[in-house]
Amino acid sequence: xxxxxxxxAVVVGKTLPLPDLSAFEGKRVEVIVLEEEASERPKRARRFxxxxxxxxxxxxxxxxxxxxxxxxxxxxxxx
Numbered sequence: 001x002x003x004x005x006x007x008x009a010v011v012v013g014k015t016l017p018l019p020d021l022s023a024f025e026g027k028r029v030e031v032i033v034l035e036e037e038a039s040e041r042p043k044r045a046r047r048f049x050x051x052x053x054x055x056x057x058x059x060x061x062x063x064x065x066x067x068x069x070x071x072x073x074x075x076x077x078x079x
Contacts, residue, residue, distance in 0.1 A: 007019050065073070 005019065005021070005024070009017055064070070
C-alpha cells in the first residue's frame with residue numbers, strides 16, 4: 001500500500017513546518033518542491049495598533065506641495 005502526503009507551507013527564514021512524517025520513516029520517498037506566485041501565498045493577519053505611539057505625522061502632512069516639487073511629480077520640468 002502506498003502512502004501519499006500533500007501539504008502547503010510557507011518557508012519562514014530557513015525553516016519549514018512539516019506535518020507528521022512517521023508514516024514514511026525508513027521508506028524511499030520522492031520530495032517535490034514547487035514555488036507558488038507571491039500572490040498565492042497565505043497572508044498573515046495584521047494586528048492593528050502595533051505601531052501606536054511609534055510614528056509621528058507632521059501636522060501639515062496633507063498640505064499642498066511647493067509648485068516646483070508638484071511639477072516634478074506630474075512630469076513637468078524642474079526649475
